[in-house]
Amino acid sequence: MAKGRVAVKKVSCEQCYFRCNTLCALALDEPCASFRPNTPEGLRPPSQLRFVFRAERRTQAAWAFPSAEEQAALHGG
Numbered sequence: 265m266a267k268g269r270v271a272v273k274k275v276s277c278e279q280c281y282f283r284c285n286t287l288c289a290l291a292l293d294e295p296c297a298s299f300r301p302n303t304p305e306g307l308r309p310p311s312q313l314r315f316v317f318r319a320e321r322r323t324q325a326a327w328a329f330p331s332a333e334e335q336a337a338l339h340g341g
């Protein structure tokens with residue numbers, strides 16, 4: 265598997281900014297791709313995306329919605 269992939273921790277809707285501020289209208293069993301960590305500062309803008317050159321020939325879709333755990337890692341939750 266690819267090296268350098270960040271280990272992600274499990275998150276829940278109870279840790280989500282939208283749930284904590286009664287802004288979530290979804291009734292899901294697990295966190296969704298909109299997950300944002302609930303911090304005292306509120307919502308923080310995402311960090312600048314890193315530009316990564318692909319070395320291998322593309323065999324999969326170029327982009328997919330991140331998981332809730334990847335969102336948590338991206339936004340520092």
Ligand code: SF4
Nearest residue numbers: 277280283288295296
């Ligand atoms: S992770 Fe998604 S479903 Fe869960 S509280 Fe946040 S916005 Fe709602």
